Amino acid sequence: MKKERNNRFHKMSKGELKDFIKKLDLQALETAEERIPLYINVGLKDAERILDVGCGPGSVTKDIAHLTKGKVIGIDDSEEMIKVARNVLKDYENVELQVGSAENIPFADNTFDIVTCNLLLMWADNPQKVVDEMARVTKQGGRVLASLEPDYGGKLHFPENSKVDPIFAGKAIRDQGGDPHIGRKLRYLFVRAGLKTKVGVGNNRIWSCEEDKSYYLHARDFYVKALKNAGLSNKEIDEWEFDYLRSLDKGEQLNFFPQFYAIGTKP
Numbered sequence: 001m002k003k004e005r006n007n008r009f010h011k012m013s014k015g016e017l018k019d020f021i022k023k024l025d026l027q028a029l030e031t032a033e034e035r036i037p038l039y040i041n042v043g044l045k046d047a048e049r050i051l052d053v054g055c056g057p058g059s060v061t062k063d064i065a066h067l068t069k070g071k072v073i074g075i076d077d078s079e080e081m082i083k084v085a086r087n088v089l090k091d092y093e094n095v096e097l098q099v100g101s102a103e104n105i106p107f108a109d110n111t112f113d114i115v116t117c118n119l120l121l122m123w124a125d126n127p128q129k130v131v132d133e134m135a136r137v138t139k140q141g142g143r144v145l146a147s148l149e150p151d152y153g154g155k156l157h158f159p160e161n162s163k164v165d166p167i168f169a170g171k172a173i174r175d176q177g178g179d180p181h182i183g184r185k186l187r188y189l190f191v192r193a194g195l196k197t198k199v200g201v202g203n204n205r206i207w208s209c210e211e212d213k214s215y216y217l218h219a220r221d222f223y224v225k226a227l228k229n230a231g232l233s234n235k236e237i238d239e240w241e242f243d244y245l246r247s248l249d250k251g252e253q254l255n256f257f258p259q260f261y262a263i264g265t266k267p
């Protein structure tokens with residue numbers, strides 16, 4: 001499983017990799033208003049050493065680097081991602097990037113003032129080991145922050161579709177190797193890592209139909225593939241898509257799912 005994930009980006013075509021990175025960039029933009037208050041809350045501005053775990057192509061590492069005068073180190077276990085991040089962040093003098101596993105963070109105990117991750121635990125093979133490692137490399141009194149960890153069990157979508165809704169409320173994520181219910185587990189993971197923990201839901205916004213339409217059109221291949229993999233016929237998919245797009249065009253669709261954060265202080 002781990003091996004498979006490490007090779008995941010390697011196996012992607014150039015176009016698929018480009019699309020994945022574009023999606024992360026778009027997500028970073030759309031979620032900035034949820035993440036930035038969290039970065040400020042954990043004291044990023046005055047921190048000296050910050051670690052961003054599972055930094056991917058650097059889309060959110062960039063925000064972190066902007067908000068601090070401290071040194072930011074980004075790690076990811078994908079060489080492809082680090083290569084892209086090096087290019088994206090080449091003009092940031094306070095950023096360093098290296099290949100490294102979140103489950104075996106390549107730094108000594110008590111090294112960082114703040115250790116962050118965004119959209120990582122949902123995809124980690126062993127999220128407890130990741131949070132334990134994040135806590136280990138944090139200094140005493142320092143902060144561990146996990147942001148944007150969704151819980152698709154809380155997904156609300158209207159108009160309803162009894163065949164499609166359960167697929168996008170969990171199955172599609174599970175099939176890709178993710179945990180669609182990671183949000184509800186954050187407190188447990190952080191407390192078990194020995195952290196004084198506060199959890200919350202970072203987003204309260206309901207996506208607008210305009211945003212959702214452009215997102216759908218951008219990610220259409222993913223949606224259609226997930227429905228095919230779940231056994232829906234072409235006719236069922238066409239009917240669903242027709243209704244889905246019509247409800248977006250009419251401005252009637254509602255779409256929400258909670259994205260949790262956890263802030264842990266190392267005693």
Ligand SMILES: C[S@@+](CC[C@H](N)C(=O)[O-])C[C@H]1O[C@@H](n2cnc3c(N)ncnc32)[C@H](O)[C@@H]1O
Nearest residue numbers: 024054055056059076077078081101102118119
């Ligand atoms: C969904 S992306 C999020 C990237 C970035 N944090 C962001 O929000 O744009 C998840 C990233 O975590 C990395 N990742 C997943 N499991 C990892 C692990 N065990 N160690 C290091 N990186 C990991 C993946 O390679 C990928 O780049």
